[in-house]
Amino acid sequence: MRDAVEIHVVSPEDWGRFSRLRLAALQDTPLAFGSTYEREADRTEAQWRERLGRSDGARFLASTAGEPSGIAAVYLRREERDGPGPVPELVSMWVHPAHRGWGVGRVLVDAVEGWVAGRGFAEVRLMVTADNPTAERFYERLGFTRTGHTQPLPHDPSRLEHEMVRPVP
Numbered sequence: 001m002r003d004a005v006e007i008h009v010v011s012p013e014d015w016g017r018f019s020r021l022r023l024a025a026l027q028d029t030p031l032a033f034g035s036t037y038e039r040e041a042d043r044t045e046a047q048w049r050e051r052l053g054r055s056d057g058a059r060f061l062a063s064t065a066g067e068p069s070g071i072a073a074v075y076l077r078r079e080e081r082d083g084p085g086p087v088p089e090l091v092s093m094w095v096h097p098a099h100r101g102w103g104v105g106r107v108l109v110d111a112v113e114g115w116v117a118g119r120g121f122a123e124v125r126l127m128v129t130a131d132n133p134t135a136e137r138f139y140e141r142l143g144f145t146r147t148g149h150t151q152p153l154p155h156d157p158s159r160l161e162h163e164m165v166r167p168v169p
Contacts, residue, residue, distance in 0.1 A: 003065040005107040010059035010071075015048035018061060021071045025094035032132055033092065034154040034161075056086075060111045062095070062104045069099035072108035074115055074124070081149070088116040090126040093135075109142055117168045124168055127161040129153055139164050 010018050019040075026037035043051075052059060057075035061068060072093040076086035090112050095104045116124045126144065128136050144164040153159040 003102075005069065005102070005104050006063045007107060007111045008061045008063065009111075010052055010061050012049035012053045014061065015045060015052055017068060018052060018059060018071065019043070019048045021061065021068050021094070021096075022092065024096070025071065025092070028097065029094065029132075031129055031153070031156070031159065032094070032135065034127070036155050039155070057088075058112075058115045059092070060108055062099075062108050064099050064102060064104060067099075068096070069102070070095040070104045070108055072112055074112045077125070088112075088119075088121050088124045090124055093126070105138060106142065113166075113168050122168060123165050125163055125165045127151070127163055130160040130162055136162070136164070139166075142166065 008014070023037060023041060026033055026035065026040060030036060054075075057073060059073040060071065062070040062072075070093075073091050074088050075091060077089040078086050090109065093105065093108060095102075095108070113124055125147070126139065128139060130150070144166040147163045147165050149163040150160045151163075153161055
């Protein structure tokens with residue numbers, strides 16, 4: 001039987017655990033993120049703490065059997081195409097390979113959606129790279145659908161990202 005997944009809201013004091021998982025994620029699936037390992041590996045403790053202390057979102061760390069098993073974050077995106085208000089966006093989603101298929105991803109998405117709903121938003125959006133069909137199928141199983149918006153991957157403009165959206169229950 002698989003162990004229960006526990007979710008922890010990350011604070012600046014968690015910078016060490018969070019940074020290790022974030023860097024592992026960037027090495028494991030470099031094309032799934034808008035950043036690179038090289039860009040983030042040299043961040044100082046102060047830079048990690050500042051990032052984790054931002055007030056425009058939340059970061060979550062999943063643990064299974066006491067071992068860190070995944071991360072996700074949500075930020076309030078503010079782009080002209082979104083209209084007058086911010087749009088909650090799920091970012092930095094990653095599950096450790098040893099814990100994939102255990103429900104960690106679903107629990108992380110639930111944590112993000114709880115944060116979104118608690119602030120009165122009706123939906124959550126995300127970007128998924130076009131060449132990551134496994135991730136897109138995962139999000140589709142959770143009820144996300146493509147919006148039709150695409151954009152180049154920030155660190156590799158030769159690749160595209162698709163935006164997906166899901167109403168928050």
